[in-house]
Amino acid sequence: MRRSHLSVSTFNVWFDPFFASRRHQAIANLLAADPPDVMVFQEITKAALEIFLAQRWIREHYLSASVVGRGVGTYGMLLLSRVPLSAVTYTGLPSGARRGFLRADLHVNGARTVMCSVHLDSGKRSAPLREHQLGRIFRTLAADSDALALGDFNMRNRENHLIAAPFQDVWPTLRPGEHGYTEDTSINDMRYGNTGKKRHVRFDRVLLKGQRWRPESIELIGTEPISSDHPRVFPSDHFGVRCVLTACTPQEP
Numbered sequence: 001m002r003r004s005h006l007s008v009s010t011f012n013v014w015f016d017p018f019f020a021s022r023r024h025q026a027i028a029n030l031l032a033a034d035p036p037d038v039m040v041f042q043e044i045t046k047a048a049l050e051i052f053l054a055q056r057w058i059r060e061h062y063l064s065a066s067v068v069g070r071g072v073g074t075y076g077m078l079l080l081s082r083v084p085l086s087a088v089t090y091t092g093l094p095s096g097a098r099r100g101f102l103r104a105d106l107h108v109n110g111a112r113t114v115m116c117s118v119h120l121d122s123g124k125r126s127a128p129l130r131e132h133q134l135g136r137i138f139r140t141l142a143a144d145s146d147a148l149a150l151g152d153f154n155m156r157n158r159e160n161h162l163i164a165a166p167f168q169d170v171w172p173t174l175r176p177g178e179h180g181y182t183e184d185t186s187i188n189d190m191r192y193g194n195t196g197k198k199r200h201v202r203f204d205r206v207l208l209k210g211q212r213w214r215p216e217s218i219e220l221i222g223t224e225p226i227s228s229d230h231p232r233v234f235p236s237d238h239f240g241v242r243c244v245l246t247a248c249t250p251q252e253p
Contacts, residue, residue, distance in 0.1 A: 035057065044077055087103075089102075112144075121154060122154040150207065
C-alpha cells in the first residue's frame with residue numbers, strides 16, 4: 001500500500017459504566033467524520049468492543065486486533081487499521097493493574113512500521129514502575145527502524161526526560177508552548193464529583209522513531225460534551241489525540 005500520509009489516533013475510552021454506551025458511540029461517530037488510518041484504544045470493555053466493531057464503516061474497511069478480559073482484566077485494548085498489518089502480539093508488563101502493550105507491523109510504502117498501543121500504570125506513586133515499563137517497551141522496539149508508540153502513558157511532566165532519542169514526543173515537537181492536556185478538569189469535569197481531583201496533565205501521547213515518517217500535525221479530539229442535553233458528559237475522562245504523519249522521500253532527513 002502506498003501512502004503519502006498516515007493518520008493515527010489514540011483514545012482512552014474510560015471503562016466506567018457511566019453513560020458508557022452513549023459515550024462510546026459518540027467516540028465512534030467522532031472518528032467516523034474523518035477516519036484515521038490506524039486507531040488504538042485503551043480501557044476497552046467487552047461492551048465497548050461490540051459498539052466499535054458494530055460500526056459499518058469499521059467492519060467494511062478496517063482490520064481489528066483486540067485483547068479484552070481473561071488475563072488482562074475487565075478492560076483491555078483495541079487496534080483498528082485500514083493499512084495492511086501482520087505479526088500482532090500482546091505483551092503484559094510488570095504491573096499492578098494488568099497493563100501491557102499491543103504491537104503490530106504495518107506495511108506501507110514497501111516497508112514496515114511498527115505500531116505499539118501503550119497503557120502504563122497510573123498514579124504518582126507508580127512513576128518508578130512506569131519508568132521500568134517504558135524502558136521495556138523501548139527495548140522491544142530497539143531493533144525496529146521505524147516505530148510509533150502511542151496511548152495512555154500516564155506520565156507527568158516531571159517524567160518527560162524518560163522520552164529521548166531516537167524517539168520524539170510529537171506534541172511538543174509540533175506545538176511547543178502548548179500544554180496539550182489530555183485530562184483537563186477545567187474543560188471536562190465529568191469525574192470530578194467522584195475523584196475530587198483537579199487535573200491538568202498530558203497523559204496521552206504519540207511517540208515517533210525513524211526516518212520514513214515525519215510528524216505533520218497533532219490535535220486533541222473529543223473535547224466537547226456528547227450532547228447539549230448532557231453538558232457534563234464527555235466522550236471520556238481523557239481527550240483523544242489525532243496525529244498525521246508525512247512520508248519522507250529518500251532525500252529527506
